[in-house]
Amino acid sequence: MSGPSTYHPKSALGRWFDARMPLPRLVYDNFVTDPIPRNLNYMYTFGGILSIMLVVQLLTGIVLAMHYASDTTLAFVSVEKIMRDVNSGWMLRYMHANGASFFFIAVYLHIARGLYYGSYKAPRELLWILGCIIYLLMMATGFMGYVLPWGQMSGWGATVITGFFTAIPLVGTWIQELLLGGFSVDNPTLNRFFSLHYLLPFMIAGVVVLHIWALHVVGQTNPTGIEVKHKTDTVAFTPYATVKDGFAMVVFLAVFAYFIFYMPNYLGHPDNYTQFDSLKTPAHIVPEWYFLPFYAILRAITFNIGPIDSKLGGVLAMFAAIAVLFFVPWLDTSKVRSANYRPWYKFFFWLFVVNSIFLGWLGSKPAEGWYIPAMQVSTLYYFAFFLLIMPLLGLIETPKKLPNSITEAVLEKNKGGSGHPVGAAAEPQTKG
Amino acid sequence: MTMKKFLHGVAALVIMSASVATLAWAQDAKPAAPAGEAAHAEGEANHAAEPAHFPILHPKEQTWSFAGPFGAYDKGQLQRGLKIYKEVCSACHSMDLVAFRTLEDLGYNEAQVKAFAAEYTIPKMGDDGEMADQPGLPSDHFPSPFPNVLAAAAANGGAAPPDFSLIAKARGVTRGFPQFVIDIFTGYAESGPDYIYSLLTGYNETPPEGMEIAEGTHYNPYFINGKSLAMAQPITDGQVTYEDGSPETVDQYAHDVSAFLMWAAEPHMEDRKKIGFRVMAFLLLFGAMVYLVKRKVWSGIAH
Numbered sequence: 072m073s074g075p076s077t078y079h080p081k082s083a084l085g086r087w088f089d090a091r092m093p094l095p096r097l098v099y100d101n102f103v104t105d106p107i108p109r110n111l112n113y114m115y116t117f118g119g120i121l122s123i124m125l126v127v128q129l130l131t132g133i134v135l136a137m138h139y140a141s142d143t144t145l146a147f148v149s150v151e152k153i154m155r156d157v158n159s160g161w162m163l164r165y166m167h168a169n170g171a172s173f174f175f176i177a178v179y180l181h182i183a184r185g186l187y188y189g190s191y192k193a194p195r196e197l198l199w200i201l202g203c204i205i206y207l208l209m210m211a212t213g214f215m216g217y218v219l220p221w222g223q224m225s226g227w228g229a230t231v232i233t234g235f236f237t238a239i240p241l242v243g244t245w246i247q248e249l250l251l252g253g254f255s256v257d258n259p260t261l262n263r264f265f266s267l268h269y270l271l272p273f274m275i276a277g278v279v280v281l282h283i284w285a286l287h288v289v290g291q292t293n294p295t296g297i298e299v300k301h302k303t304d305t306v307a308f309t310p311y312a313t314v315k316d317g318f319a320m321v322v323f324l325a326v327f328a329y330f331i332f333y334m335p336n337y338l339g340h341p342d343n344y345t346q347f348d349s350l351k352t353p354a355h356i357v358p359e360w361y362f363l364p365f366y367a368i369l370r371a372i373t374f375n376i377g378p379i380d381s382k383l384g385g386v387l388a389m390f391a392a393i394a395v396l397f398f399v400p401w402l403d404t405s406k407v408r409s410a411n412y413r414p415w416y417k418f419f420f421w422l423f424v425v426n427s428i429f430l431g432w433l434g435s436k437p438a439e440g441w442y443i444p445a446m447q448v449s450t451l452y453y454f455a456f457f458l459l460i461m462p463l464l465g466l467i468e469t470p471k472k473l474p475n476s477i478t479e480a481v482l483e484k485n486k487g488g489s490g491h492p493v494g495a496a497a498e499p500q501t502k503g
Numbered sequence: 504m505t506m507k508k509f510l511h512g513v514a515a516l517v518i519m520s521a522s523v524a525t526l527a528w529a530q531d532a533k534p535a536a537p538a539g540e541a542a543h544a545e546g547e548a549n550h551a552a553e554p555a556h557f558p559i560l561h562p563k564e565q566t567w568s569f570a571g572p573f574g575a576y577d578k579g580q581l582q583r584g585l586k587i588y589k590e591v592c593s594a595c596h597s598m599d600l601v602a603f604r605t606l607e608d609l610g611y612n613e614a615q616v617k618a619f620a621a622e623y624t625i626p627k628m629g630d631d632g633e634m635a636d637q638p639g640l641p642s643d644h645f646p647s648p649f650p651n652v653l654a655a656a657a658a659n660g661g662a663a664p665p666d667f668s669l670i671a672k673a674r675g676v677t678r679g680f681p682q683f684v685i686d687i688f689t690g691y692a693e694s695g696p697d698y699i700y701s702l703l704t705g706y707n708e709t710p711p712e713g714m715e716i717a718e719g720t721h722y723n724p725y726f727i728n729g730k731s732l733a734m735a736q737p738i739t740d741g742q743v744t745y746e747d748g749s750p751e752t753v754d755q756y757a758h759d760v761s762a763f764l765m766w767a768a769e770p771h772m773e774d775r776k777k778i779g780f781r782v783m784a785f786l787l788l789f790g791a792m793v794y795l796v797k798r799k800v801w802s803g804i805a806h
Contacts, residue, residue, distance in 0.1 A: 109804060109805075109806045110806050111806075148600070151600050151668070151669070154771075155600065155605070155770060155771075161771045161774075161775060162775070162778070165775075306804060306806075310800045311800060311801065311804070314793065314796055314797045314800050314801075315797055315801070317793050317797075318790065318793045318794050318797045321786055321789055321790040321793055322790055324786055325783065325786040325787060325790060328779065328782045328783055328786060329779075329783065331779070332775055332776060332778065332779025332780075332782060332783070333572055333690050333692065333776065333779055334686075334687070334690055334691075334692045335692075335775070336672055336692065337686070337687070337692065341672060341673050341674055341675035341694075341695075342673065344669040344672045344673035344768070345665070345669070345673045354728075432680070481805050481806055482805060485805045
């Protein structure tokens with residue numbers, strides 16, 4: 072929101088309410104009249120998409136919890152009861168399980184957009200950090216949720232991931248036993264994971280409120296990376312952003328629905344349809360797909376570094392891969408935000424995207440043969456992107472000439488496009 | 504123009520993210536099959552005789568009535584599959600999660616289900632507090648052939664035969680790149696029944712020269728977990744009598760029981776696909792309308 076509020080309640084009840092608790096005013100100012108840059112593209116719709124994914128996960132999760140039993144002897148069977156006997160239980164569970172994956176697909180696109188357009192630069196550092204906290208909470212929630220069905224990958228994934236903590240000197244074993252509630256993955260583990268899996272989404276919701284609050288203080292970035300300078304640079308949130316976000320949401324939900332209804336187990340692991348057996352280790356333990364890049368980084372460290380052995384080194388590298396995101400606002404030294412005007416950054420950004428996907432693929436492979444050096448090279452690039460390229464490129468790269476304003480950029484683009492002036496005659500895809 | 508690039512970018516990202524996503528699935532608990540094939544290609548006698556990656560052969564893809572967005576179970580096939588499970592598989596394999604009442608999905612009426620359940624005896628506690636064998640009720644689940652997992656293991660050379668309730672979803676052979684990306688677009692979700700069919704019809708092959716098969720195990724190149732398994736060929740031509748005139752061959756048996764096990768693992772699949780079609784149709788139509796509104800709203804604004 073910027074500028075004075077223009078909310079004028081028409082009804083007596085509205086005025087009465089407004090004088091006592093101006094919640095409708097808050098909504099009106101932030102989601103109706105709020106000025107947004109007129110040149111936002113579809114990459115800017117993932118914030119809205121993530122909000123509805125959070126709501127989908129909360130609603131399906133709350134109902135699933137009504138039918139779920141967090142006891143090692145009952146958990147697996149209770150999930151199957153949901154799948155077989157609960158009315159529409161299969162739909163709720165498939166929505167929730169695939170919903171986690173789609174939540175991560177959306178968040179990765181959202182983060183990629185932030186990295187491409189330099190959305191983390193001043194004055195949006197706090198906005199970015201709040202986003203990183205949400206991402207971290209999402210990872211914890213996703214990991215714990217995957218344990219609840221009590222399949223083979225649930226139990227063994229939990230064994231491996233909590234095992235990371237034993238690498239920490241002195242307190243490692245204590246932390247691991249605290250997480251597990253014992254010496255191995257068992258009933259206390261399942262119970263505390265269920266409790267935390269229910270708690271964390273509400274913490275996410277809380278941080279989302281802060282994230283949106285910070286966003287509405289500093290305003291959105293846009294593909295030019297130039298700040299809004301004049302009223303003509305903006306349009307009102309409603310109807311412009313509302314209808315555009317709405318369209319993107321429907322498209323996203325259609326892809327989501329395709330997976331729920333036609334290939335609901337595609338993103339899961341077949342082993343999770345076998346009940347957890349602490350005496351039978353699967354040949355390859357792999358985490359959910361959205362953790363695979365980090366899993367590859369963990370396993371890339373196969374050598375000791377001074378006093379740090381390879382196990383601790385791997386764990387440190389994995390946590391550092393997430394921690395480095397928090398420092399991005401200060402690692403990037405460029406004065407120009409948008410990659411559109413930074414040809415070299417643009418190149419390294421896309422290389423980073425390809426590298427991350429490759430890391431994910433490697434994460435699904437066993438740590439053997441050529442996969443290991445590949446993991447090491449990819450890990451090296453992952454860190455080099457943040458720690459070398461971001462700081463140095465900003466100092467040496469010559470950016471393209473920036474337009475004077477958003478409006479100028481928009482008019483320039485429309486002129487150069489189809490040759491038509493503004494309006495209905497333009498190609499649909501140029502209007503996105 | 505930039506917009507176009509972005510849409511391409513978005514599309515590329517979505518596809519790539521989804522590709523990465525699939526790896527979680529594509530990477531089965533077992534090592535990648537293509538590596539095994541590569542070993543074959545090298546033609547080293549060693550590798551052929553002692554492969555390190557399983558299954559040795561990829562499952563044979565079959566045509567299933569329940570595949571695709573409009574797929575539905577063939578009730579006749581499910582009934583034949585049930586007959587095979589009852590007469591053959593259930594001697595060793597339990598199916599704990601499936602209740603008799605759900606057999607109405609197979610086209611049986613209430614009385615038939617009741618009669619079917621009553622053919623089983625299930626130990627239950629009577630009003631006197633004593634355990635006694637009683638005829639099964641529709642509300643009962645298929646009884647296990649063994650009293651507990653230890654007894655099952657003891658009777659089968661140390662490893663309990665797996666429960667069949669979810670077997671069609673619990674086995675998936677790595678598809679490998681780029682097949683797992685193609686699978687998204689073809690909607691391939693039948694790796695379970697393909698695997699079961701391939702295993703059942705994969706027994707009569709001769710192991711490559713020099714391969715050692717552990718005593719008491721049986722070579723099967725389609726087995727997901729090794730070169731041979733403890734289970735001998737479970738079914739042979741003519742073993743089960745069909746009343747509907749279907750061929751009494753291993754091939755037909757394997758198809759029928761695989762379809763039945765898919766139903767056992769995913770009894771609401773037909774509902775799921777029917778509802779899915781309505782949901783997709785709604786979202787596409789609604790999406791088209793929202794798009795038109797969006798065009799109209801933005802028509803006066805250069806952006």
